[in-house]
Every structure is written in structure tokens, then in C-alpha cells.
Amino acid sequence: MPELPDVEGFRRVAAEAADGTRAGPVRVRDPQVIRGLRPATFARWVRGRYVKAPRRHGKWLLLPTAGTTHDEGGFPVVLLHFGMTGMLVWSPADEPRHAHDRVTFEFAHGQLRYRDMRKLKGIHLARKQSELDAVLGDLGPDAYRVSVTELRDRLAGTRRQLKSAMMDQSRIAGLGNLCVDEILWRARIHPARRSTDVDDVGWQTLHQRMRVMLRQAARAGRVPDHRSWLTGHRDEPDGVCPRCSTALARGQVAGRTTVWCPACQPD
């Protein structure tokens, strides 16, 4: 589930509910979710800090903190990754605990809950720049902020299949399986096309379609499954292309379930 648009939704949840407010007790229900330091240490570092202007890079959500109301946000920074099934939920304090609520952050008006069924990823804490770099240092530029030039430069220098390169977080950060299929369908490029095989017009198109797609999806906080989107048809066994009604193709590309239109996206 969580790709760039979803995490952007989680960022808004954090911003609307907790920005500028002070964290109370931090409860770690599942110690396995806290990575890189002891859960009790994590809770001690975060409790009493003011959350400031939540940010997102790729699929990571960053919660910078400050010691006082008027301070600018800085270290420590809480870093959350949602793996395949994670989410960030804002609930009233008396809302019954969900079975997959792994960590809760108490605030005056409610609580922020890190909810995740599979615990593929988790929550880190960066107390200084070097710890931030250790977690985020290998990420490429955020997919929504990358320029067309940078997109081309970072993806063209490999002979891999384009889909594989686009999902590589060290090249471009934020795109997952759904986003990439949707973007490639809109750009009319076959997912297994070699990166070295895309021309300048192709990069322009890809960038423009990516921007539009991500803007709309980020606004929704998810990749919409609207009927005019490829994503709206990918779960149907006999899905057809919403643009040309050709039967959609389904297969494995870069080791992942991939859906494309054989007519719009010729090999």
C-alpha cells in the first residue's frame, strides 16, 4: 500500500493533528518495530518534544521535533517507514486499540498510531545528522520534486528494465509497484523497455505524466482506483484498458506483478 501518495497522506495526518503540539507518553506495544535503539530509550527521547512541520522524502515520513513551542524543528527526528501494510492513524485517546497498533504517540487531543500488520519496516530515531544520513543517505531525490533533467540523468544510465529502475529508491525515491504501472501506462511506455532505450521525448513525457499522476494521487492520499485510471482495473481478471478497451496484459516485470496495455504500451 504505502507509496509516495499514501505517505503524503500520512504526512497530512501528522501535520493536521500534531504540528506544533507536544508529545506525551510514547507507548511501544511491539518492541520489534523500534529500530536501531532500545524502545525505552526511543520513548524517552520523544516524550515532551514538540512536533514541527512533518516532512516526507520518498516513502519516509519525518517528524522533526523541538524543545519549545517557538523553536524550529530539528533533532531528534522520528523516521517512519510503512513497509507494505503500514499506516499512520489519528485517533481519540479512548478509541480501542487496534490489533496492529504497534506504537502510539500521545498528544493533548488524541494520539498518533503507527499501525502495521506485517512488520517489514519500522520506526527509527535520528538524534543528529549522521544518524539521519545513515537511514536516508542512499535515497535518490523525491519523485515528486525531481526535475526532468535529473530524472533522465538518474534513470538513463542503466540498462535495466525501466520499471525496475523507477522502483529503485536510490535512483528516485517514492515510487512503488502501483505508481510505476500507472505512470508508464500514462506515458505509453512498456514496463520492460530498457532505460537506455528511452529518448528525450520519452523522458519529457514520463516526467510530465509522473507529476500529474503523483499530484492527484497525493491529494487523495492513495493511488485512486478510479475507472479512468489503470489502477482502477488492475484487480479485475478480465480488465480492459480504460483508454482503448484492449484487454490488459498481466505478468511479472522486475519480479513484481505488472499490468499494462499491450496496445498503448507496445513492446
Place this chain on the structure above:
DNA sequence: ATGTCTGTTTCCTA
């Protein structure tokens, strides 16, 4: 019961 699948990432081998 058993095996297969899944919107992610990382590590290992060829």
C-alpha cells in the same frame, strides 16, 4: 493442513 499470493526492502548468488 498446506501452499500461494501480496502495494517493500535487503541480502545473497550467479
Place this chain on the structure above:
DNA sequence: GTAGGAAACAGACA
């Protein structure tokens, strides 16, 4: 550099 498989995890489903 690149591709493929397996693993981390927990559940749904046939």
C-alpha cells in the same frame, strides 16, 4: 552492473 531468488513478517484465500 544486472537479474533472480529468498527472507523479514502476517495475513487472506483456495
